[in-house]
Amino acid sequence: MRIAAVIAAGTGLTIAYAPGATSYNGLNLTPQMGWNTWNAFQCNVNETLLLNTAKSLVSLGLKELGYDYLILDDCWSTGRNDSGYLVEDTVKFPNGMKSLISQVHSYGLKFGIYSSAGLYTCGRYPGSLGYEQKDADLWASWGVDYLKYDNCYNQGQSGTPKLSFDRYNVMSKALNATGRPILYSMCNWGQDNPFDWAYTIANSYRMSGDIYDSFSRPDPRCPCDEAIGCSFAGYHCSVLKILNMMASIGQRTQSGSFNDMDMLEVGNAGMTDSEYVTHFSMWAFMSSPLLIGTNLLSLSPGNLAILSNPAVIALNQDPSAGAAVRKWRYPVADTDEYGIGEIALWTRTMDNGDSVVALVNAGNASRSMNATAKDLFIDQGTSGTYTVAAELSEEFDIYDLWANRMGEAEAGQILNGTAEVVAMNSTTRYNSTRVSYADGLKANATALFGKKIGRLSAGGTLTATVDRRSLGLFRLRKVEGNKLRKRDEL
Numbered sequence: 001m002r003i004a005a006v007i008a009a010g011t012g013l014t015i016a017y018a019p020g021a022t023s024y025n026g027l028n029l030t031p032q033m034g035w036n037t038w039n040a041f042q043c044n045v046n047e048t049l050l051l052n053t054a055k056s057l058v059s060l061g062l063k064e065l066g067y068d069y070l071i072l073d074d075c076w077s078t079g080r081n082d083s084g085y086l087v088e089d090t091v092k093f094p095n096g097m098k099s100l101i102s103q104v105h106s107y108g109l110k111f112g113i114y115s116s117a118g119l120y121t122c123g124r125y126p127g128s129l130g131y132e133q134k135d136a137d138l139w140a141s142w143g144v145d146y147l148k149y150d151n152c153y154n155q156g157q158s159g160t161p162k163l164s165f166d167r168y169n170v171m172s173k174a175l176n177a178t179g180r181p182i183l184y185s186m187c188n189w190g191q192d193n194p195f196d197w198a199y200t201i202a203n204s205y206r207m208s209g210d211i212y213d214s215f216s217r218p219d220p221r222c223p224c225d226e227a228i229g230c231s232f233a234g235y236h237c238s239v240l241k242i243l244n245m246m247a248s249i250g251q252r253t254q255s256g257s258f259n260d261m262d263m264l265e266v267g268n269a270g271m272t273d274s275e276y277v278t279h280f281s282m283w284a285f286m287s288s289p290l291l292i293g294t295n296l297l298s299l300s301p302g303n304l305a306i307l308s309n310p311a312v313i314a315l316n317q318d319p320s321a322g323a324a325v326r327k328w329r330y331p332v333a334d335t336d337e338y339g340i341g342e343i344a345l346w347t348r349t350m351d352n353g354d355s356v357v358a359l360v361n362a363g364n365a366s367r368s369m370n371a372t373a374k375d376l377f378i379d380q381g382t383s384g385t386y387t388v389a390a391e392l393s394e395e396f397d398i399y400d401l402w403a404n405r406m407g408e409a410e411a412g413q414i415l416n417g418t419a420e421v422v423a424m425n426s427t428t429r430y431n432s433t434r435v436s437y438a439d440g441l442k443a444n445a446t447a448l449f450g451k452k453i454g455r456l457s458a459g460g461t462l463t464a465t466v467d468r469r470s471l472g473l474f475r476l477r478k479v480e481g482n483k484l485r486k487r488d489e490l
């Protein structure tokens with residue numbers, strides 16, 4: 001990144017101007033991926049669980065897919081010692097945190113820890129407010145690579161963006177002062193509009209109350225429908241609610257600092273397979289961090305197949321680091337038991353010029369859904385002075401990003417350790433250690449593009465049959481039809 005010092009005209013102020021600005025600390029150019037203890041285990045954490053999970057991340061090929069942070073959430077300490085440093089719970093972690101972290105590193109994984117910008121953590125363990133530098137120094141001395149920083153017991157230091165910014169910035173500065181690269185994941189639940197200010201101090205920031213393992217059930221403890229100005233974020237937020245809260249603020253997602261839609265529930269049994277497919281797809285599509293939140297030691301083949309779809313992860317790890325835009329959303333009559341029923345079209349332009357389309361059917365019946373070229377490319381036609389989008393006279397090959405989903409048999413082999421190494425031409429598996437997503441996308445790596453299923457004619461309509469509570473996820477690649485004509489013109 002090139003930084004130029006410029007003088008803002010007439011102000012006499014020197015401003016660090018960063019063209020194409022990226023991460024404030026150089027970390028997290030694409031969203032973090034990994035595993036976190038909370039959704040599946042809450043406070044029931046220990047060394048054995050973490051080491052077994054580290055082994056599974058490697059043996060299930062998840063590390064090679066990019067899931068390389070192992071994150072210990074709340075409930076790991078017992079208090080502070082006489083010099084004010086946090087002390088780990090030696091019943092849960094008998095060999096100490098430093099030894100655990102060094103073993104996790106030996107698997108090629110990075111280690112994340114948790115605290116709160118408050119007097120206590122949410123589980124009422126000691127928080128870091130007022131102890132920021134001591135805590136950051138201790139974590140750095142242990143080899144910590146990641147901090148999830150919660151918002152409980154914040155002593156009233158919230159309610160305006162400035163109060164929240166200042167409180168979270170103390171830890172940002174403390175982490176930086178350790179000299180160790182530590183990914184800073186703010187968990188202030190979207191309060192005080194972090195999408196407006198967090199990118200200068202953090203690598204990701206939660207934009208809603210806590211997720212729960214439900215696709216659509218409304219819960220009064222998650223009161224906001226809009227992320228902007230939500231002053232009481234709460235918890236028990238459904239997948240559909242969090243997704244819709246992203247519609248207005250996704251525009252703030254950028255390389256180095258991502259809107260965090262909270263950890264994945266895939267595998268925790270509260271949703272159907274197609275609901276988990278939709279949850280995972282949309283979290284990936286919106287460039288949310290992808291943090292697995294289930295027990296890997298009892299993962300089913302079907303859920304491994306969802307978490308392992310390389311064509312979907314490639315959306316998340318695309319160098320464009322953007323979020324999808326909701327083009328339309330309509331209520332439908334076939335509602336679920338909670339009276340929820342809607343359909344939506346989401347689109348995003350990728351780094352290589354491809355367009356990706358999600359047709360979300362959150363209705364209770366299977367239906368034919370239509371995405372017209374006009375809706376898909378509305379932004380291309382309205383930027384600057386209005387022109388008809390060039391895309392309306394172009395053809396696109398349509399790739400279904402779930403058509404090559406790994407089968408139960410192959411997933412079963414991975415789970416029982418009898419699978420082959422990942423082949424370069426695999427359609428179902430990918431090794432991003434060998435070829436990064438950015439390079440694989442440039443090279444048209446088979447596993448990243450799903451399956452070609454048809455063609456969108458110029459100005460036409462993409463029509464797909466989408467099951468109830470499911471989605472269609474497609475990548476559109478321009479057909480290089482103009483090359484011949486150009487040659488003719490010579």
Ligand SMILES: *[C@@H]1O[C@H](CO)[C@@H](O)[C@H](O)[C@H]1NC(C)=O
Pocket residue numbers: 041044045046047048049
């Ligand atoms: C560690 O935690 C796991 C998950 O909660 C639990 O099943 C296991 O019994 C615990 N082991 C020890 C030694 O505490």
Ligand SMILES: *[C@@H]1O[C@H](CO)[C@@H](O)[C@H](O)[C@H]1NC(C)=O
Pocket residue numbers: 081082083084085086138
């Ligand atoms: C407190 O913990 C820190 C970090 O582990 C250690 O360096 C220090 O000696 C401890 N102080 C006391 C009084 O035990």
Ligand SMILES: *[C@@H]1O[C@H](CO)[C@@H](O)[C@H](O)[C@H]1NC(C)=O
Pocket residue numbers: 024025026175176178179180181182
């Ligand atoms: C600290 O911040 C500076 C400037 O923001 C950045 O260049 C540097 O990489 C950061 N260092 C660490 C260890 O985060």
Ligand SMILES: *[C@@H]1O[C@H](CO)[C@@H](O)[C@H](O)[C@H]1NC(C)=O
Pocket residue numbers: 335336337364365
């Ligand atoms: C939703 O669809 C399912 C499956 O067809 C059906 O069993 C259920 O009764 C429907 N729910 C409502 C509220 O109509």
Ligand SMILES: *[C@@H]1O[C@H](CO)[C@@H](O)[C@H](O)[C@H]1NC(C)=O
Pocket residue numbers: 367368369370463
């Ligand atoms: C999609 O288009 C078809 C054909 O015009 C129509 O029958 C169908 O109702 C449309 N679906 C929706 C959800 O608008």
Ligand SMILES: *[C@@H]1O[C@H](CO)[C@@H](O)[C@H](O)[C@H]1NC(C)=O
Pocket residue numbers: 408409410412413416418
């Ligand atoms: C591993 O899983 C595959 C596919 O499910 C199965 O055919 C095979 O028998 C299993 N092998 C062992 C050793 O469990």
Ligand SMILES: *[C@@H]1O[C@H](CO)[C@@H](O)[C@H](O)[C@H]1NC(C)=O
Pocket residue numbers: 423425426427
């Ligand atoms: C991948 O390549 C191997 C050997 O080059 C070949 O046998 C196999 O059929 C190929 N698989 C696919 C899915 O193309």
Ligand SMILES: *[C@@H]1O[C@H](CO)[C@@H](O)[C@H](O)[C@H]1NC(C)=O
Pocket residue numbers: 061064421422431433434
């Ligand atoms: C992935 O690629 C790396 C680097 O080439 C290699 O060390 C590793 O064994 C591969 N993993 C799998 C599961 O194929």
Ligand SMILES: *[C@@H]1O[C@H](CO)[C@@H](O)[C@H](O)[C@H]1NC(C)=O
Pocket residue numbers: 442443444477478480
């Ligand atoms: C990848 O595929 C696109 C679209 O078909 C094509 O334009 C491009 O040349 C291909 N790139 C490589 C390296 O094969």
